[in-house]
Amino acid sequence: MEGNYGCYSDKTRVLDIKPLRTLKPVFPSGNQAPPFVCAPPFGPFPSGFSPFYPFSSSQVNQQAPDLNQSQHPPQHQPQYTPQHQPQNPPQNAPKPSVVTPLKSFGSTDNTSNDDVEPEGSTLKRKTPKKRRPENANFESGISVAGKENGYRELVMDVLMRFDALRRRFAQLEDAKEASSGIIKRPDLKAGSNCMSSGVRTNTKKRHGIVPGVEIGDIYFFRFEMCLVGLHSPSMAGIDYLVVKGEAEEEPIATSIVSSGLYDNNDGDNPDVLIYTGQGGGNAEKDKQSSDQKLERGNLALEKSMKRNSAVRVIRGLRENSHSVKIYVYDGLYDIKESWVEKGKSGHNTFKYKLVRVPGQPPAFATWTAIKKWKAGLPSRQGLILPDITAGVESIAVSLVNEVDADNGPAYFTYSTTVKYSESFRLTQPSIGCDCGNTCKPGNLNCHCIKKNGGDFPYIGNGVLVSRKPMIYECSPSCPCSTCKSKVTQIGLKVRLEIFKTANRGWGLRSWDPIRAGSFICIYAGEAKDKSKVQQTMANDDYTFDTTRVSTPFKWNYEPGLAEEDASVEMSEEPDLPLPLIISAKNVGNVARFMNHTCSPNVFWQPVTYESNSQLVLHVAFFAISHIPPMTELTYDYGVSRPSGTQNGNPLYGKKKCFCGSQYCRGSFG
């Protein structure tokens, strides 16, 4: 386990972000070992492998292709053992030491200046940095090397910071009086904020794999892909790069975004995409006013096809006309054919047939499979029970085992609620609000909003804006029937399944994508005041204990706040009025199946509201980052506080951790 700790401290140096608390990894990144060996980047390829780097560009730093970047596909889970951690550091470790010869790697005090380039660096941009007054108060804390070449933790950090800003802008916008005619675009605001303050990575445009971006990753805004270097145009669908050809420079496509609405799939095959070229008015919407020309993106796709140069494909999906558009990074595709077609308006349109490079972990294919499961056509493989809640939840929760013969977890009673023991008494029930049928986010007279420090805790779509020591929701007894603050009181919103993991018993994951900040579930069970309970009964497998110590992490960001000013920010860490333990051994909900990892994608947040003149205290789970379908949901269980203090030293839990994360503490519970 020392290895892991050593690893951790190295990471902190590599990441080069000033406040240590921002270093928290937020995603169970690809720690699974690759099930196969990587093909060489150049030269002839054995069958079954595909040329990811069919031409040599200026990117001498490009890492060898790692097809197994993704952690999502259940197919790869059998590979998942803790032993892989030490065996595979190069696969999953942050890449800067490989990508760019960073002299400062390993030194301890390289956290002070992101403008100073490490000596010996091969980076080209050596211009002494100009002062940009408008940005003077911003410091992203991301090094020059990190901005040029990303790695998993940095990519996740950039995305987390973008979304934190976006949520905050949306919250501020919600609180304003609705002025008509003004289009609110918190995504653009947050995006330019990140751009100007250097919260971005992979700025060096590249072909092929983008370090730190994994196949299957999902995005809710174009800007997100822009900030992590997956697809840089803020609107255009084709991104390209100009490279030196034999005679002259020519454009090569790097990535495309398919709008999803107008591009045709080739029948049912998720590995094929027919893509429409750009230009000529609006070809996709049949509003074309002129012929498309073989230039820019269209030319780039043509040249890429000639060179057998694969492009990244991002598929835009909309589940139904009511839901938001989601972008799924589906890996690399080869351009197999191109032709010209007359659009409905009679003008010429370029069409490209793209076929997915084989051997990549499934991403979009997972979505199409889930769609079928939902329709019930072929039922879910390994399905044991279609709904383990027996209708208690409004959305079914299936029980699945594709791993072994185990046909279910031990018996328990499914309940969506928390049952409080007699000894549990929260005094002084506070009054609710007297708003009308809805609480307006900007209304500072609302009692419930006041309790949250004046901010409405959620934005319109129910996404949590910031972590807080405590969130106060409106009560069932408040008059605001349509109030948007009762997020954790209305049950599940995503389609979950309980599945058998390879080495951690049963786990929880979702068929639906989950946006960062979305409510997932509460921890249901039998709640007790820990101070009034025998020590012995506090720590079985199905106990939530609010006094356990988790690794602190930073999820909230304020626009324009320099890192130095971060100390004025309020603490994010939970603060409860009493130590609470919830036992889900006999009675519980889906939360009892959520496993621990040291790099979680879910956090818990105390929420309280009043009900029948009593305070209800809940442990509610929210997504840290966007979570693609079929990704296991995990949170940091923390470790029990030892009787003696261990100043500064890591605390050790009672159970050995198998999460396999680079940041694994080695134990938990």
Added chain:
DNA sequence: GATTACTCATGGGG
């Protein structure tokens, strides 16, 4: 180096 062109996402209103 500064300005224009290009692209079409996004969300609100009709």
Added chain:
DNA sequence: CCCCCATGAGTAAT
């Protein structure tokens, strides 16, 4: 419910 449209950002091209 669907369609239309104003606004807008980053980057390539000029």
